[in-house]
Amino acid sequence: MQKLPSRTRLRKFRNPGFKKQQKGSKRGLLGTLASNIQNQTSNTNSRLFVVWGVLMAAGLGLGIKLYNLQIVKGTKLTEQARNQQMVDLRPFMPRRPVVDRNSELLAIDRPVYTLYAHPKLFDKSNEEMAERLAPILAKDTAELVKTFQSKRSGIILAPALPEEIIDRVTSLRLNGLELIQKYSRYYPPDDLVSDVVGYVNVDRRGQAGVEYSQEKLLERPVQTVRLSRSGNGAVMPDHAPEGFLHFDDLRLQLTIDSRLQRIASLALKQQMEKFDAKRGAVIVMDALDGSLLALVSQPTYNPNEYAKANISLFKNWTVADLYEPGSTFKPLNVAIALENSVIKPDDMFNDSGSIRVANYTIKNAMNNGNGRISIAQILQYSSNIGMVQIIQRLKPSIYYNWLERLGLGQKVDTDLPFEVGGRLKSQEEFIASPIEPATTSFGQGFSMTPIQLVQMHGALANGGKLVTPHVVRGLIDTKGQMHDSPTRTVSRQIFSAATAQKVVEMMETVVNEGSGKAAQIPGYRIAGKTGTAQKASPNGGYIKGARMTSFVAILPVESPRYVVFALVDEPKGESAYGSTVAAPIVKSVIEALIPLEEIPPSKPIEQQPKAP
Known part of the structure; x- marks a missing residue:
């Protein structure tokens, strides 16, 4: 192929038509570019508007949500959060000693x-x-x-x-x-x-x-406390x-004195073993306010091993069981009669050994007569006949009212649990049957708790006031300061102070000359009364051969304050009486009580000159 000359090629490229065409082409490109730019700007504005719209909607939704959470549901959610972060704790607190x-x-x-x-x-x-x-x-x-x-x-x-x-x-x-x-x-x-x-x-x-x-x-x-937790x-x-x-x-x-409690427990155990007794109790009370210095019951249990004990032992029988007090109730009947002026301290009675009441014949425990005897001798010899004659001088209705004043048939309202009230016949039955006042005169035909007998003798020991026996003194701190003490029943004046003192002096003759000689302590004037009663049967009547032997003492006679009582249930043997079983227990307890309470010796008792 023949090549063209170089000029010819240049001319071709410098063709004017080509330049025109090239300029037209440039103008089209610029227009297209401008058009594209304008379209892109329009699209960008649209996108921005959409984005801003979305952001505004999201912000509005978030605001509404925050308002709902913080304002509308804020309190409830705060409480839920706190419950999740806190725990209720009730710390262990030891019982008070x-x-x-x-x-x-x-x-x-x-x-x-x-x-x-x-x-x-x-x-x-x-x-x-x-x-x-x-x-x-x-x-x-x-x-x-x-x-x-x-x-x-x-x-x-x-x-x-x-x-x-x-x-x-x-x-x-x-x-x-x-x-x-x-x-x-x-x-x-x-x-x-x-x-x-x-x-x-x-x-x-x-x-x-x-x-x-x-x-x-x-x-x-x-109190329950709320603590934070992680x-x-x-x-x-x-x-x-x-x-x-x-x-x-x-x-x-x-109010209990552990030293006295220990001695009383030992004395009771010894006598129970000696006479093979079923059970026994010792109570010592300060009659001025009713505080119990000792309260012993046998048999008992070890609270450190309570699961091994007989469940019947959990109730203290001195407040939860009833018994007929027998002759230990006689001094109270004498006080009732003196208070009603139906007898005088120097009155004499004829004890023939038996007495007829309605269709019944009443006899002394020993089936003997004591002849003409004083009121003090009635207590000394524990004469049933003499007591019947004393109470016969009282109208049955008046006598019954006095028994109720003493609290018979009622609860003592002590601070020990499971207490039961005594039993006394209805007033109609008591008044209608002459045998009821007669048997009541020597402590039979009704029942009471041992703690109640102590309460009644407390009225003889404190000048005639009926106080509430109790064992709780109150809450004290380590310095001995009292912070809280229970409220108790206000004491009631039952007997005059003169009557109470006269009966205590009569009871002194029981210890000096009568059946309570086993409780004598040289240098101290102690009053007392023995009791040997038939044991009542739950089915009515009395258990053959079963006895309740007891002895109650008041001291010192010249300024009475303390009551000491011992009761032994079903001692065995022909010689088992209140004078032989219970009186020695009381003597042991009094011998311990004297130094513990610093009771001074009594003033010497004037001795009557002996006949030449």
Whole structure:
């Protein structure tokens, strides 16, 4: 192919038509570009408007949502959050201790430990572990080995070990043992005051004695507190309110003197063993205010091991059981007769040994007559015939009203639980039948609790006032300051002071010359009255051969204040009487009472000159 000259090629490119065409082309491109730019700007504005619209709508929705959460539901949600972040905690509070009148400890909460064994974690053999633990836990080594083989974990070796035992266990440094602390009620004197103090069960609730009747005073007030907790549920103690675990140092103080209680218990046990008796009781009361210095009941139980005891022992029978008082009620009948002026202190009566009342013949206990005797001698010889004649001088309706004034048929309203009221025939029945006042005159045909007889004799010992026997003094702090004391029934004047003193002086002759000689103590004037009563049967009538022997004493005669009473149920033997069984118990108790209460010797009694 023939090539063109170079100029020719240049000319071709410099063609004017081509340049025109090129300029037209440029103008089209610029127009298209401008058009595109204008379209793109329009699209961008649309997109911005849409985005802003979406953002505004989202903001508005978020605002509405926030308003709903913070304003409308704010209170409720705050409460829900607080409940999730807080926990209600009711801290454990030990029961208040119980102490006697001298602040000797009778009951206290102490820490004890449940000992668990986890054999899978033992680093020693079962045999070696058993050998190390058996002496401390007082268990058989072979039995412990079997126990360890029974399962791999969670074996309870002891439910309540005291700290001194735990110290010995931890000193062994054995792996595979676990200790869980709790509190348990402990009674240091064991069974000495159990009939007064009582016990608490596994739920820490009182079941007998003052543990039951004084629950409100023994329970420390506890308020539930709200504590913060972390995200994993752990309580944060840093946020605990200040002092929420603080508890007071108050203790429940009783009127009981443990020293006197111990002596009375020993004296009662000795006589019960000697006469093979069923049960017995001793009560010592300060008649000025009704405070009980001793209240002993046998048989009894150990409150530290209450599960092993007979359930019948949990009710103190001196307040929960009724009996016929017999001759120990005679001095009260003498006081009623003197107060109504139907007898005079120097009156004489003829005791022939028997007396006919309606269709019944009443005799003395010994089936003997005492001839012409004074009122004091009626008490000395415990003459039923003399007492019937005294009460026959009273109108039955007046006599009945006086029995009610004394509280027969009612409760004493003491602070010991499970008390029962005495039994007295209805007024219509009592007045209609002459035999009722006659048998009541020597302490039969009605029933009462032993504590009520002590209360009535207290009215003879304190100038005629009926006070309420009680064992609770109140709440005291460690300095002995009283913070709270129970309100008690106001004392009532029953007899005049002159009548009460005259009867006490008559009772003194019982100790000096009559059946109460076993209670004599040189240098002290003691009044008393024996009682040997038939034992009433629950089915009516009396139990053949069964007796209730008793003795009540008041001292000192020149300034009466204390009542000491002993009661022994069903002593065996022909020589079992109030004078032989109960009077020696009272003497032992009075011998201990004199130095404890610092009772000075009585003034010498004027001796009547002997006839030449």
